Amino acid sequence: MNSVWWASEDFWRKMAVWLTAVMTVVLILLTFDTVKQITAGSERVPAYSAINHRIYYRFDSSRNMQVPVIGDSAPLFGTSLSEEDAEALVSKGKLTTQAKNCMNCHTLLGNGAYYAPDLTKAWLDPAWGSEAAREQLMVNFLLDPHTNARGYGTGRKMPNLGITEEEAHGVVAFLKWMSTIDTNGFPRNFTPISQEGDR
Amino acid sequence: MNAGIQESSNLTGGQKLAVKYYTVAVVLFVAQILFGLLSGLKYLQPDFLYEVLDFNVTRMVHINAMIVWMLFGFMGAIYWLVEEESETELVGLKLGNLAFWVLTSAVTVVVLVYLFVQVGPAEMSTIWFIGEGREYIEAPRWADIGIVICLLVFMYNIAATFMKGKWSGISGVLVLDLVALAGLYVAGMYYTPNISMDQYWWWWVVHLWVEATWEVLVGCIMAWGLIKTLGANRKIVTTWLYIEVALMLGAGILGLGHHYFWIGTPEYWLGIGGFFSALEPVPLVAMVVHAVYDSGVHGSKNSNHPALAWLIAHAFGNFFGGGVWGFMHTLPQINLYTHGTQWTTSHGHLAFFGAYATINIAMFYIALQRWRGNVYMSAGLPGNGWKWKWALSLLCTGVVGMTMALLVSGYEQAFVERALGGSTWAAYFEAQRGTWYVQGMYWRQIFGYVTAAGLVLLIWDLLTIGLREKRSMVVPTDHVVVTA
Amino acid sequence: MLEPVELNNIMIAVIAGAMVVLLGALYAFTFAMGKMNKKRWLIGVSYTVFAGLAISVFTLAQSLNLNGYWQLVTYTMLLGYLLAPQAIWKLSVGTHRASD
Numbered sequence: 066m067n068s069v070w071w072a073s074e075d076f077w078r079k080m081a082v083w084l085t086a087v088m089t090v091v092l093i094l095l096t097f098d099t100v101k102q103i104t105a106g107s108e109r110v111p112a113y114s115a116i117n118h119r120i121y122y123r124f125d126s127s128r129n130m131q132v133p134v135i136g137d138s139a140p141l142f143g144t145s146l147s148e149e150d151a152e153a154l155v156s157k158g159k160l161t162t163q164a165k166n167c168m169n170c171h172t173l174l175g176n177g178a179y180y181a182p183d184l185t186k187a188w189l190d191p192a193w194g195s196e197a198a199r200e201q202l203m204v205n206f207l208l209d210p211h212t213n214a215r216g217y218g219t220g221r222k223m224p225n226l227g228i229t230e231e232e233a234h235g236v237v238a239f240l241k242w243m244s245t246i247d248t249n250g251f252p253r254n255f256t257p258i259s260q261e262g263d264r
Numbered sequence: 265m266n267a268g269i270q271e272s273s274n275l276t277g278g279q280k281l282a283v284k285y286y287t288v289a290v291v292l293f294v295a296q297i298l299f300g301l302l303s304g305l306k307y308l309q310p311d312f313l314y315e316v317l318d319f320n321v322t323r324m325v326h327i328n329a330m331i332v333w334m335l336f337g338f339m340g341a342i343y344w345l346v347e348e349e350s351e352t353e354l355v356g357l358k359l360g361n362l363a364f365w366v367l368t369s370a371v372t373v374v375v376l377v378y379l380f381v382q383v384g385p386a387e388m389s390t391i392w393f394i395g396e397g398r399e400y401i402e403a404p405r406w407a408d409i410g411i412v413i414c415l416l417v418f419m420y421n422i423a424a425t426f427m428k429g430k431w432s433g434i435s436g437v438l439v440l441d442l443v444a445l446a447g448l449y450v451a452g453m454y455y456t457p458n459i460s461m462d463q464y465w466w467w468w469v470v471h472l473w474v475e476a477t478w479e480v481l482v483g484c485i486m487a488w489g490l491i492k493t494l495g496a497n498r499k500i501v502t503t504w505l506y507i508e509v510a511l512m513l514g515a516g517i518l519g520l521g522h523h524y525f526w527i528g529t530p531e532y533w534l535g536i537g538g539f540f541s542a543l544e545p546v547p548l549v550a551m552v553v554h555a556v557y558d559s560g561v562h563g564s565k566n567s568n569h570p571a572l573a574w575l576i577a578h579a580f581g582n583f584f585g586g587g588v589w590g591f592m593h594t595l596p597q598i599n600l601y602t603h604g605t606q607w608t609t610s611h612g613h614l615a616f617f618g619a620y621a622t623i624n625i626a627m628f629y630i631a632l633q634r635w636r637g638n639v640y641m642s643a644g645l646p647g648n649g650w651k652w653k654w655a656l657s658l659l660c661t662g663v664v665g666m667t668m669a670l671l672v673s674g675y676e677q678a679f680v681e682r683a684l685g686g687s688t689w690a691a692y693f694e695a696q697r698g699t700w701y702v703q704g705m706y707w708r709q710i711f712g713y714v715t716a717a718g719l720v721l722l723i724w725d726l727l728t729i730g731l732r733e734k735r736s737m738v739v740p741t742d743h744v745v746v747t748a
Numbered sequence: 749m750l751e752p753v754e755l756n757n758i759m760i761a762v763i764a765g766a767m768v769v770l771l772g773a774l775y776a777f778t779f780a781m782g783k784m785n786k787k788r789w790l791i792g793v794s795y796t797v798f799a800g801l802a803i804s805v806f807t808l809a810q811s812l813n814l815n816g817y818w819q820l821v822t823y824t825m826l827l828g829y830l831l832a833p834q835a836i837w838k839l840s841v842g843t844h845r846a847s848d
Contacts, residue, residue: 072842077506088517156457161386163397169320175604217693251526252687550832556780
């Protein structure tokens with residue numbers, strides 16, 4: 066019997082090639098736009114110097130989600146940094162999270178492992194108690210997780226990873242900067258630490 | 265031909281090389297399960313090996329061993345098929361052997377560094393020589409470069425062999441896919457302080473490897489497996505390979521969007537990712553029709569029962585792991601709560617096992633049959649084939665059990681931590697202490713041991729099946745055995 | 749605009765999601781068996797299964813608040829699950845005939 070064109074090997078070879086090609090082209094076009102929108106300094110992914118400011122969340126009813134807001138001046142560790150220095154500090158912190166393999170216990174932006182809490186909003190977590198003490202508590206914890214362990218009764222505690230003071234400062238900067246990223250409302254219903262000027 | 269013994273003279277050069285890849289694959293499979301058990305145990309006994317081998321190390325080895333054993337399995341399968349498919353000898357056997365030893369040594373060094381060095385200072389030297397700390401692609405940069413070079417050598421070897429001999433539809437798809445496989449890995453060799461950008465490209469490697477190029481590789485291997493074990497018609501199989509590639513990549517490439525919901529990427533990804541993820545199970549479901557049609561039309565004798573059983577496990581595992589478990593939590597309206605919980609783990613375990621572990625094991629059996637001299641592997645093996653049957657049952661029960669247990673934990677976590685607790689650290693730990701969550705973790709560990717028992721039995725079977733077999737392989741209908 | 753699932757609807761959404769894919773497979777299976785064995789009643793069964801699938805899709809859509817743009821996803825899904833198995837049947841017959 067004769068083969069019908071829509072069931073022929075030739076037709077489906079072409080379909081496979083064309084569909085793959087079209088989807089790849091669409092992905093590449095979307096990538097150009099996305100990369101522009103997630104480059105640091107854009108609306109969704111703020112400049113590294115955002116760490117010089119207080120970070121808030123505001124419910125945006127038109128988007129039906131919480132969005133980060135960069136507020137008044139609130140320099141990290143009491144020093145306002147230039148864009149260049151801020152990037153260097155955040156980069157130090159990001160590199161620390163990679164060098165210490167944080168992602169195989171924690172999640173960052175929800176990706177990673179699930180043995181320890183998500184770090185996306187670590188900077189704004191109410192667990193730090195007060196806004197004033199937060200920076201130092203975070204550094205202390207990273208330097209000496211044994212003494213400052215917080216397992217909430219699960220028995221899990223972070224190991225001592227030999228983090229230096231410089232690295233700890235970097236990690237805090239990186240976490241503060243990460244909390245400024247517009248994550249389309251993830252995680253939902255997050256309650257931040259109470260901060261000065263909270264509205 | 266020597267029946268019933270492990271006789272390498274039964275094999276071609278490429279097949280001998282394939283056996284090497286398979287051997288390393290099985291060793292890494294053992295490592296995967298061992299480090300999986302260790303990681304699971306830490307949820308129950310957090311102090312176990314604390315600051316000796318911490319969770320971040322055991323879990324890294326667990327997932328890396330998995331990725332690499334599956335990759336070794338695929339490479340083995342391709343070396344196994346290339347000569348029959350091209351009807352000529354492998355072009356660069358020496359080169360292939362060299363690349364195998366380089367790759368295997370590199371993997372060994374990487375694992376030893378993971379285990380004994382573990383972490384480094386926050387310098388680029390750590391990224392280059394210890395690890396990159398990015399889930400799934402933790403391998404240090406030097407190893408990344410080595411992996412790409414070995415993949416390129418592999419690709420050259422395969423493409424050049426087809427060029428010297430004969431091309432076919434399957435080999436065309438295969439070679440193009442290998443180009444994509446090597447190329448995409450390059451997207452992972454990149455440092456940036458910007459975590460959104462980091463994860464954007466990271467998913468190119470992770471998703472487009474696992475949900476695109478690997479699926480196509482499996483499609484090629486399956487196509488060849490069907491021709492081999494069921495004596496299926498080549499022209500039909502090739503046409504269906506094209507249909508599958510069209511459907512899988514048609515939905516899978518932009519299915520990448522479901523990883524771009526919450527990492528800082530624009531809102532349009534919610535719509536794109538949601539749309540294509542909703543469609544991703546459709547081809548899987550539709551293929552049921554083809555399976556029914558095929559089994560009705562052919563009903564042919566098959567020459568290798570264990571391999572066929574594992575291929576069936578593959579069909580079901582892929583359907584449930586990828587299709588059902590994926591779709592349950594893929595739309596952003598619910599993924600907002602399930603993303604980054606044990607829910608993901610549940611899906612991951614069943615999907616990886618169903619889609620990739622099963623097919624590799626099926627290929628091991630196909631290879632063993634030839635290696636032991638085209639021995640009989642149909643019904644009525646000694647002891648009624650209890651070893652392979654129990655290995656299959658234990659492995660499947662173990663993985664399905666873990667998946668169910670993790671789903672219970674994941675459900676509680678999504679509910680208590682995310683939906684009720686608003687994802688604070690206090691809420692995270694409250695969920696971790698929850699009765700259902702903890703119960704789930706215990707059951708996961710128990711089923712982990714079941715999986716391990718299945719693996720032990722599987723290895724025992726792989727080492728012994730067909731050794732004392734005197735009967736010859738049943739030749740599948742309308743299939744011509746190519747003898748080298 | 750995204751309207752995430754309500755707390756009380758999480759379980760319903762999860763079950764409905766699983767049912768969509770499972771019934772999709774059952775519909776495909778009964779449809780193919782009916783065609784294969786030329787049993788009209790099995791085709792009838794397959795459409796009954798599809799009705800169940802449609803109910804699951806609408807339950808899912810309701811529990812996940814799929815409104816606005818998301819309705820497109822709902823209806824594409826329905827259409828895809830309905831037509832894809834039929835298309836694959838035609839292709840199965842077509843490709844096998846072509847090579848005979």
